[in-house]
Amino acid sequence: MTTLDQAPITQLRGIGAKMRDKLARVGIATIQDVLFHLPLRYMDRTRISPIAGLQSNTEVVIEGEIRGTDVVFGRRRSLICKVQDNTGLITLRFFHFTAAQRNNLTSGARIRCYGEVRRGGAGLELYHPEYELLGEQSSKPLAQNLTPVYPASEGLTQYRLRTIAEQALALLNDGNLEELLPAELLSAEGGSSRANIQQQTSLADALRFLHQPPASAAVELLAEGLHPAQQRLALEELLAHHLSLQQLRQQIRQHQGPAFAAHTKLRSALLKHLPFELTGAQQRVCEEIANDIAQPVPMLRLLQGDGGSGKTVVAALASLQAIGSGYQAAVMAPTEILAEQHRLNFEAWFTPLDITVVWLTGKLKGKAREVQLERIANGSAQLIVGTHALFQDDVIFHKLGLTVIDEQHRFGVHQRLALREKGPASEPSHQRSVPHQLIMTATPIPRTLAMSVYADLDFSVIDELPAGRTPVNTVAIADQRRGEVVQRIRGACGEGNQAYWVCTLIEESETLEAQAAEVTASELALLLPELRIGLVHGRLKPKEKIQVMAAFKAGELDLLVATTVIEVGVDVPNASLMVIENPERLGLAQLHQLRGRVGRGSIASHCVLLYSMPLSQRAKERITVMRQTNDGFVIAEKDLALRGPGEVLGTRQTGELNLRIADLERDAHLLEQVKATASALMTHHPNKVAPIIRRWLGNKERYGQV
Numbered sequence: 001m002t003t004l005d006q007a008p009i010t011q012l013r014g015i016g017a018k019m020r021d022k023l024a025r026v027g028i029a030t031i032q033d034v035l036f037h038l039p040l041r042y043m044d045r046t047r048i049s050p051i052a053g054l055q056s057n058t059e060v061v062i063e064g065e066i067r068g069t070d071v072v073f074g075r076r077r078s079l080i081c082k083v084q085d086n087t088g089l090i091t092l093r094f095f096h097f098t099a100a101q102r103n104n105l106t107s108g109a110r111i112r113c114y115g116e117v118r119r120g121g122a123g124l125e126l127y128h129p130e131y132e133l134l135g136e137q138s139s140k141p142l143a144q145n146l147t148p149v150y151p152a153s154e155g156l157t158q159y160r161l162r163t164i165a166e167q168a169l170a171l172l173n174d175g176n177l178e179e180l181l182p183a184e185l186l187s188a189e190g191g192s193s194r195a196n197i198q199q200q201t202s203l204a205d206a207l208r209f210l211h212q213p214p215a216s217a218a219v220e221l222l223a224e225g226l227h228p229a230q231q232r233l234a235l236e237e238l239l240a241h242h243l244s245l246q247q248l249r250q251q252i253r254q255h256q257g258p259a260f261a262a263h264t265k266l267r268s269a270l271l272k273h274l275p276f277e278l279t280g281a282q283q284r285v286c287e288e289i290a291n292d293i294a295q296p297v298p299m300l301r302l303l304q305g306d307g308g309s310g311k312t313v314v315a316a317l318a319s320l321q322a323i324g325s326g327y328q329a330a331v332m333a334p335t336e337i338l339a340e341q342h343r344l345n346f347e348a349w350f351t352p353l354d355i356t357v358v359w360l361t362g363k364l365k366g367k368a369r370e371v372q373l374e375r376i377a378n379g380s381a382q383l384i385v386g387t388h389a390l391f392q393d394d395v396i397f398h399k400l401g402l403t404v405i406d407e408q409h410r411f412g413v414h415q416r417l418a419l420r421e422k423g424p425a426s427e428p429s430h431q432r433s434v435p436h437q438l439i440m441t442a443t444p445i446p447r448t449l450a451m452s453v454y455a456d457l458d459f460s461v462i463d464e465l466p467a468g469r470t471p472v473n474t475v476a477i478a479d480q481r482r483g484e485v486v487q488r489i490r491g492a493c494g495e496g497n498q499a500y501w502v503c504t505l506i507e508e509s510e511t512l513e514a515q516a517a518e519v520t521a522s523e524l525a526l527l528l529p530e531l532r533i534g535l536v537h538g539r540l541k542p543k544e545k546i547q548v549m550a551a552f553k554a555g556e557l558d559l560l561v562a563t564t565v566i567e568v569g570v571d572v573p574n575a576s577l578m579v580i581e582n583p584e585r586l587g588l589a590q591l592h593q594l595r596g597r598v599g600r601g602s603i604a605s606h607c608v609l610l611y612s613m614p615l616s617q618r619a620k621e622r623i624t625v626m627r628q629t630n631d632g633f634v635i636a637e638k639d640l641a642l643r644g645p646g647e648v649l650g651t652r653q654t655g656e657l658n659l660r661i662a663d664l665e666r667d668a669h670l671l672e673q674v675k676a677t678a679s680a681l682m683t684h685h686p687n688k689v690a691p692i693i694r695r696w697l698g699n700k701e702r703y704g705q706v
């Protein structure tokens, strides 16, 4: 007997080539796939509601006799049909209808309708209900189970998906769908009552239950996704994702990585130049990285550290170890401004050590670009700084040994992977070694998210700011008191400090945002004629942006009016005041990032949140959090609680996870168990790994291909 993962859906009744293709588009190829295409929600069609008792916004089944059907011409032409039972009368309304439909809905016929009650022009109405005419037989049986609503797509009706699922369930028996979680693993960890329930629910039972829950099922638990049957599957789904990232990690770590001996001479030469000592936390993470890259296995490490914690110098020390061993190091930034800032830092640090720094950004064209490419390819470039332009196919490294990706939350998993491919071209491809990879982020990632989305990485954390930094003092001031805020700028700049004025995003439009910043800059110029004011926004040419930033950094500007382009990485220690206009438009993580631009020197720094009334409850909560703490990890946890993982990580990254039943936030309590189960599976049941991934993620091997 074939198992269901091997049985194509065309074995089911009524599925020809056309239907097969439609199903393929929602990821269904086998009968097993049908079973794992789980309902989004349920409708209760197990009982008939009396019409008189209907309430708006509820889903109901009604049954009655048609009292009249008419086409009415209002704002929109619609077909209305009055239905009466022995308690009352209700209107069905259809905006799309056929002549046949109209003719079938004849007065006196008995009809059963399924739909949502709404308040409409004629009192309570059902808009576009599903219905069936009952004909002579007066008692057609009602559904025994809750009716599933499936994720659908064009050309796939709920009715069709339901009949397909029913057929698949009928074929399901305990022998043809493999239980991939070994029983001893499920009981090994956790020990919580939840874990026990999950264990008691067999896979087949969980699937049967979720496709056809009995009318008595705990509907509220189901709606929340906390029913044991759902949790049993959520666990397996999270496990599949975790395993797929782990497998990716293993695949990469099967390759050779370049082993770099510690290069004490270069290291101490750099440290001697620095005007500061490394913090304890910097020393610790430097050591973690140094140990990794001394091994002949590619490093995959995420370095987390709040803005201003000093990640750049950590990257520089790692790069020295690579360069000292005759390899190249590449440092990638998400924007031109940051790439330029890194270039300046690395040139200042490395040129005295006789190390050649080159840079490559998307804006570099023609001859200039070719020259840089040539230097990268022939190895005369030792440290390469750039933007995503470093990803492009024509960039060939002579001997790339270390990739540093800064502020990675703007890069997706796939871009991360693309860089892993760029091993030294001098080696034949089959034995090409894979560069070490260091990913740096100033967005602290809550632990639970890190365990799921970055399961392929090791973590290092800089949890200490350099000595002498005074925490930023944050205040919230309503827009009516704008004048006071302008005076504060005058005061701060009058004392020789610098300030930022940040204009936040209006909708998702860079152009509008840039215009707003221009207007603000000219207003401020009128109010503060004695100050030198610069303006930077996303519509400037990269060169102009860089010039403005450089002037601000050099102290040639007192006030920088900016859009959120300055969000990440920008480092001007003399800036001690930041005004964020309309902070209510931004999420916590972004506010925290922005605020991280001040408080980078030893001067007491301030952040003014200049908000407009009225504030939503959410906005108030965010502003309160910002005033209460400067700790990025605390803020990240709050952000997760307020906004959920999609917003915190960027929809793109959680979108890549594409979860069917699990929910990172709701199911965070499962993640420890997922992690333990994954490592036990890989050690003791390696043959189960691929089938679990295939069951949940399909054959695409989504993380494996670039």
Ligand code: ADP
Binding pocket: 276, 277, 278, 279, 282, 305, 306, 307, 308, 309, 310, 311, 312, 313, 442, 466, 467, 569, 571, 573, 600
């Ligand atoms: P981030 O972690 O945000 O990338 P940077 O690497 O830009 O931080 O460092 C912020 C500022 O702190 C820079 O001016 C840098 O030179 C300085 N810095 C880094 N480490 C230390 C330290 N240990 N002591 C004092 N200042 C430091």
Ligand code: MG
Binding pocket: 311, 312, 406, 569
């Ligand atoms: Mg940085």
